[in-house]
Amino acid sequence: MLTLMGGGYRVEMKRSDTMTVMRTRMGDGYAVSMTRDELHQDLRAGSEDAARRARIPVLDDADVERLAEIFSHRGRITGVDPGHEVVLTKDGCANTLYNGQMSSGVGIPLSREQGIRIMERAFGFDTMEVGNPDYSFKPAKPLLALEQLTMEQAQLDCIVPLFYGAMPNMGLYYRPDGPFANPADLLPDGRIEEARAAQMEAIERLREDMLYMGRGLAEAGADGIDFDTTASAGDAEFLATLQAVETLAGSTDMAIEVGMATELVLGFHGELEYAGTRLAGLWPHQQLRVVEAAGAHIFGPAVTTNTSRSAPWNVARACTFVKECSRLATIPVHANVGMGVGGVPTVEVQPNDIVTRAGVALVEVGRADGL
Amino acid sequence: MSLCHALASGMGGIRTAGDLVARMQLRKMRLPEAKRYVADKLGIAEIDLTDSTVLRQLREELDIGIVSGVPGAAKGIEAKARIADLLEVPIPCVERLWAKTGRPTLGSPPSPHFRPHAST
Numbered sequence: 269m270l271t272l273m274g275g276g277y278r279v280e281m282k283r284s285d286t287m288t289v290m291r292t293r294m295g296d297g298y299a300v301s302m303t304r305d306e307l308h309q310d311l312r313a314g315s316e317d318a319a320r321r322a323r324i325p326v327l328d329d330a331d332v333e334r335l336a337e338i339f340s341h342r343g344r345i346t347g348v349d350p351g352h353e354v355v356l357t358k359d360g361c362a363n364t365l366y367n368g369q370m371s372s373g374v375g376i377p378l379s380r381e382q383g384i385r386i387m388e389r390a391f392g393f394d395t396m397e398v399g400n401p402d403y404s405f406k407p408a409k410p411l412l413a414l415e416q417l418t419m420e421q422a423q424l425d426c427i428v429p430l431f432y433g434a435m436p437n438m439g440l441y442y443r444p445d446g447p448f449a450n451p452a453d454l455l456p457d458g459r460i461e462e463a464r465a466a467q468m469e470a471i472e473r474l475r476e477d478m479l480y481m482g483r484g485l486a487e488a489g490a491d492g493i494d495f496d497t498t499a500s501a502g503d504a505e506f507l508a509t510l511q512a513v514e515t516l517a518g519s520t521d522m523a524i525e526v527g528m529a530t531e532l533v534l535g536f537h538g539e540l541e542y543a544g545t546r547l548a549g550l551w552p553h554q555q556l557r558v559v560e561a562a563g564a565h566i567f568g569p570a571v572t573t574n575t576s577r578s579a580p581w582n583v584a585r586a587c588t589f590v591k592e593c594s595r596l597a598t599i600p601v602h603a604n605v606g607m608g609v610g611g612v613p614t615v616e617v618q619p620n621d622i623v624t625r626a627g628v629a630l631v632e633v634g635r636a637d638g639l
Numbered sequence: 640m641s642l643c644h645a646l647a648s649g650m651g652g653i654r655t656a657g658d659l660v661a662r663m664q665l666r667k668m669r670l671p672e673a674k675r676y677v678a679d680k681l682g683i684a685e686i687d688l689t690d691s692t693v694l695r696q697l698r699e700e701l702d703i704g705i706v707s708g709v710p711g712a713a714k715g716i717e718a719k720a721r722i723a724d725l726l727e728v729p730i731p732c733v734e735r736l737w738a739k740t741g742r743p744t745l746g747s748p749p750s751p752h753f754r755p756h757a758s759t
Contacts, residue, residue, distance in 0.1 A: 347647040348647065353657075355664055388653060392645055392649065392651045392706070393649070429665055489731045491732075565667050566664065627643070637664065638661075
């Protein structure tokens with residue numbers, strides 16, 4: 269019997285008892301059983317989906333076999349082969365410890381300095397971050413002095429490289445949260461030029477806020493700055509971020525990491541360009557190029573998990589995108605593997621079996637320099 | 640979740656040489672180059688970069704910060720100052736410390752207090 273569990277209901281399918289069945293999960297985190305044939309089919313289908321959309325090569329047979337090996341591993345968790353370990357650049361500060369459900373946090377009352385120390389010493393992270401609990405540039409901006417103090421104090425105490433992290437999150441600049449007209453309200457009414465004008469205004473404000481924060485944290489001794497979930501509000505947000513990256517790269521000593529929000533840059537404006545490249549419609553290997561051109565030091569591709577597909581499908585798809593980035597990159601590629609990206613299921617408490625398999629796959633098959 | 644990734648795929652931070660390799664990636668080095676660079680500076684094979692048995696001893700010898708709580712071992716910015724000299728890379732907070740205390744920054748002759756590797 270093949271039992272599919274997704275969205276709270278179950279579908280029973282009959283099949284031969286002689287087929288080898290393995291346990292995995294769907295993109296929504298629910299457990300599912302698959303035969304080895306079904307596993308291979310899903311791995312190839314996921315890769316083909318990415319290849320077709322982005323016009324990049326599918327994973328080769330050796331890659332598919334390696335993924336099948338990873339997913340067939342009998343242990344609950346798995347790991348990379350010795351010598352294949354990669355650098356983890358941690359985002360979100362220690363919010364997984366002290367924050368609430370909003371940040372997948374477990375609500376332990378800790379200061380950020382304590383959290384950083386725990387992540388460095390107890391958990392063995394390679395880098396850490398200072399970040400505001402409200403992890404966006406706009407709410408953090410009035411608190412720059414506090415962020416600087418935290419960075420200065422943490423830098424005295426920690427050994428690992430310490431970034432400042434925040435999300436551009438241009439959506440906060442639109443009404444009702446911000447001063448500018450909301451394209452999400454204007455576009456359905458066909459008011460395209462007004463929507464574009466609002467985005468141009470927001471670009472200016474967002475860029476200046478990010479530069480204000482970036483310069484301030486550079487003065488405080490930050491090793492780097494992480495622009496997290498870049499382009500979540502589309503091509504306008506991507507442009508503002510690239511402009512800020514270019515300025516900070518040319519005027520500070522900080523390393524700059526640009527982590528993306530998803531695999532496709534949405535064209536809410538549609539006609540914005542950076543370095544002669546239109547930003548709307550860019551796939552990860554194309555996003556990489558403009559991020560490199562802006563002067564960033566690390567690129568973090570993101571591939572959104574499809575909750576209706578299996579984890580193998582999602583991971584193979586993510587590996588296809590990331591492998592092409594890794595092939596073309598001149599800077600380190602750190603694939604995003606948080607909740608709902610990189611093949612990790614979109615579920616509040618992430619299952620360790622799939623989380624470890626997704627990370628290992630992106631290293632061994634996606635050839636990422638880090639996660 | 641992030642702890643899963645650290646255990647499954649991560650280099651291990653200050654338990655091993657993860658922070659050191661990370662510092663080289665901050666200078667745009669891809670992973671193989673960053674590992675090679677750090678292994679050369681430490682005088683070890685690349686496979687040993689993630690060996691906590693090797694690195695626990697080596698990090699204490701070099702006094703570049705160890706994961707255990709040991710009195711007298713370099714901590715925080717002390718360790719980073721030594722890492723900056725070892726890897727020959729500027730570290731912003733260390734540069735800031737030198738600027739605030741009127742000491743030479745990276746590019747000047749090494750600090751007379753820096754203890755070289757035990758084998759040199």
